[in-house]
Amino acid sequence: MGVTLAGTAALVATAALPGRSAAASPTPLPPLDPGALRAAIDDLEHPPSTAAQLRVGGTAGDWYGASGVADVRTRRPVTAHDKVRIGSITKVFVATVVLQLVAEGRVGLETPVRSVLPALLPARFTPLTVAHLLNHTSGLPDHVGVPEPKTAEEVLRHRFDHWTPREWVATATYGPLKFTPGSRQEYRGINYVLAALLIDELTGRPYGKAVEARILSPWGLAHTACPAGQGTRANSELTAPARCGGGAPGPSDHSTSPGPGDGGLPPSHRR
Numbered sequence: 203m204g205v206t207l208a209g210t211a212a213l214v215a216t217a218a219l220p221g222r223s224a225a226a227s228p229t230p231l232p233p234l235d236p237g238a239l240r241a242a243i244d245d246l247e248h249p250p251s252t253a254a255q256l257r258v259g260g261t262a263g264d265w266y267g268a269s270g271v272a273d274v275r276t277r278r279p280v281t282a283h284d285k286v287r288i289g290s291i292t293k294v295f296v297a298t299v300v301l302q303l304v305a306e307g308r309v310g311l312e313t314p315v316r317s318v319l320p321a322l323l324p325a326r327f328t329p330l331t332v333a334h335l336l337n338h339t340s341g342l343p344d345h346v347g348v349p350e351p352k353t354a355e356e357v358l359r360h361r362f363d364h365w366t367p368r369e370w371v372a373t374a375t376y377g378p379l380k381f382t383p384g385s386r387q388e389y390r391g392i393n394y395v396l397a398a399l400l401i402d403e404l405t406g407r408p409y410g411k412a413v414e415a416r417i418l419s420p421w422g423l424a425h426t427a428c429p430a431g432q433g434t435r436a437n438s439e440l441t442a443p444a445r446c447g448g449g450a451p452g453p454s455d456h457s458t459s460p461g462p463g464d465g466g467l468p469p470s471h472r473r
Contacts, residue, residue, distance in 0.1 A: 231262040243269040250354050253280040285425070293394045295413045297336050299401050302416055304332070308404050311336075315396060318403055322371050322396070327379055332400065334383045335393040341385070342392050343377035345370075367395050 243254040246269060253270030268280040303309050309318065311333040316323050323330065334340040348365075351357040365373075374392045381388075401409040410428030418426050 231260070234258060234263040234265050236265055239265055240267055240269075243267050246270050255280060255282070255284075255286065290391070293397075295417055296394050296397050296401065296409060299409070299412050299416050300332065300336060300397055303401070303404055309400065315400070318400055319396070322368065322375075322399070324375050327375075328383055330383050332397075335397045335400075337387065338389050338393050339384050339387050340390070340393050341379040341381040341383050341388070342374050342390060343380060345373040345392070346376045348373050367399055370395055371399070 314329040398409040
């Protein structure tokens with residue numbers, strides 16, 4: 203699974219952007235500092251959090267730690283086998299399915315998004331392609347009319363806000379494009395909300411079902427899933443067991459965010 207997703211990430215990164223010269227070899231990393239790592243995850247006040255898990259692996263060494271509670275009522279401690287929401291890692295799964303559909307000839311990287319989803323984007327927009335979505339080079343406008351919580355209290359107040367995917371896309375269509383598609387890159391969750399809607403349209407089923415059939419089941423990711431009806435609601439991401447203590451870490455079973463396929467926001471907010 204790691205090889206497949208790494209290869210996918212490389213394809214997504216190069217599909218629509220100009221090539222760049224290879225970077226110099228990175229400076230060797232210093233040895234891990236277990237004390238500093240432990241102090242970092244034990245500080246659950248900045249920002250206020252209920253728990254933290256951290257797994258570090260690589261040439262500098264390996265380390266795993268957990269802090270806080272998995273259940274605020276029972277005060278059960280967090281363990282390496284608790285499930286977590288994978289947030290924006292959901293995008294990697296969505297990109298994988300889109301690239302599979304490209305390989306099958308069902309859509310092209312240069313296919314205009316409006317040719318598949320004709321009613322979502324204004325005709326005044328310069329045509330956006332599938333590659334522009336995957337590479338975050340669409341230039342879509344900022345969202346209008348949505349809450350932007352900046353404190354824990356504001357997040358709590360909006361935690362049950364619900365947006366359908368099409369409602370969420372509509373909030374990013376009021377202004378002009380921020381730049382000519384393909385000319386710049388800006389990381390935006392809305393790109394992958396649209397990518398997930400492409401999957402819905404091309405496969406005839408919710409994107410979560412496509413992810414399950416094309417990635418999770420074939421690779422035996424039995425503890426990874428798309429919640430809220432397997433991608434039928436706007437607030438569904440992927441989640442899975444953290445598995446940070448031993449063995450390969452797995453994506454979390456489910457997650458929620460601004461739209462299907464995006465991920466990365468607090469559960470239920472903007473999805």
